[in-house]
Amino acid sequence: MQATETPTQLPQVTEPRNPGQELDMDWVMSARANTSAIERRCASLPGRRSVKKEFQAAWLCRAISCIDLTTLAGDDTAGRVARLCAKARQPVRPDILKPLGMEGLTVGAVCVYHDMIAPARDALTGTGIPVAAVSTGFPAGLSPFHLRVAEIGESVKVGADEIDIVISRRHVLTGNWQALYDEMRAFRTACGGAHVKAILATGELGSLRNVARASLVCMMAGADFIKTSTGKEAVNATLPVSLVMIRAIRDYHQRTGYRVGYKPAGGISKAKDALVYLSLIKEELGNRWLQPDLFRFGASSLLGDIERQLDHHVTGAYSASWRHAMG
Ligand SMILES: O=C[C@H](O)COP(=O)(O)O
Numbered sequence: 001m002q003a004t005e006t007p008t009q010l011p012q013v014t015e016p017r018n019p020g021q022e023l024d025m026d027w028v029m030s031a032r033a034n035t036s037a038i039e040r041r042c043a044s045l046p047g048r049r050s051v052k053k054e055f056q057a058a059w060l061c062r063a064i065s066c067i068d069l070t071t072l073a074g075d076d077t078a079g080r081v082a083r084l085c086a087k088a089r090q091p092v093r094p095d096i097l098k099p100l101g102m103e104g105l106t107v108g109a110v111c112v113y114h115d116m117i118a119p120a121r122d123a124l125t126g127t128g129i130p131v132a133a134v135s136t137g138f139p140a141g142l143s144p145f146h147l148r149v150a151e152i153g154e155s156v157k158v159g160a161d162e163i164d165i166v167i168s169r170r171h172v173l174t175g176n177w178q179a180l181y182d183e184m185r186a187f188r189t190a191c192g193g194a195h196v197k198a199i200l201a202t203g204e205l206g207s208l209r210n211v212a213r214a215s216l217v218c219m220m221a222g223a224d225f226i227k228t229s230t231g232k233e234a235v236n237a238t239l240p241v242s243l244v245m246i247r248a249i250r251d252y253h254q255r256t257g258y259r260v261g262y263k264p265a266g267g268i269s270k271a272k273d274a275l276v277y278l279s280l281i282k283e284e285l286g287n288r289w290l291q292p293d294l295f296r297f298g299a300s301s302l303l304g305d306i307e308r309q310l311d312h313h314v315t316g317a318y319s320a321s322w323r324h325a326m327g
Pocket residue numbers: 070072111229230231232265266267268298299300301302
């Protein structure tokens with residue numbers, strides 16, 4: 001990754017929202033995933049070695065601007081969410097951001113459970129930082145369908161800007177693509193003006209081919225983003241799964257003209273891994289997808305590691321451990 005742009009130099013454009021389309025079964029069934037080719041591509045990925053040292057800080061700031069800063073714990077409180085939102089507004093110490101020319105940098109969004117939307121809204125008033133809520137019986141999605149739809153409506157009513165829905169994995173595992181399409185379409189409709197991210201829970205879908213097909217079906221049904229995982233599955237975001245989903249997004253864009261966003265989530269906690277993901281996006285989809293309206297990291301602890309690495313850069317203490325970590 002040899003890019004020299006800083007996050008502030010990225011074009012600010014408004015993307016037309018994916019309206020979805022009819023379910024195209026021929027297209028869905030033609031989706032394949034060649035596992036060995038995917039593994040070869042992932043093994044050859046740039047990232048650690050190819051981000052030049054002088055550009056790393058800019059790329060790490062880019063990563064921050066794309067984080068959905070997340071807390072999804074049973075013991076979440078309004079106080080914890082308020083602290084998370086303070087971090088979302090000012091993700092890195094000002095004395096680190098100033099020399100980088102990145103004052104005013106914020107994360108992409110804050111992601112919480114339904115009951116934490118109101119505290120998050122209060123804490124983010126006037127910042128423009130969106131609130132995302134997980135929904136539809138997150139994380140398993142096994143509550144009654146009408147309640148899952150109603151949950152979306154409740155979250156939109158109290159101010160969620162984005163809704164992260166979970167799909168019914170069984171529809172994928174049984175090849176019931178029509179049922180998956182209908183479910184996703186209903187969720188998208190219930191979201192109204194709020195953007196909808198479709199969580200595929202890829203670690204539970206059985207095969208990369210299923211991941212490719214589920215990605216296409218959700219986009220056809222109007223997903224604004226497709227997202228790998230809830231963070232609660234045994235296997236969450238991985239590079240092979242990401243490659244399959246990103247290529248489905250590219251295919252969808254080539255055929256329909258609509259850009260759908262991508263959100264890897266779960267287990268991404270290291271700055272060096274964030275750079276690999278950014279490299280993958282840049283190479284497979286291009287710079288346009290490296291903005292928060294089309295790319296997010298779903299992460300609860302990634303920001304802490306990025307802040308530590310930026311601190312090293314700015315204070316000149318470019319540590320041996322970081323050099324080692326970056327290969
Ligand atoms: O969607 C976000 C994930 O739940 C966060 O997962 P994490 O805690 O492993 O970073």
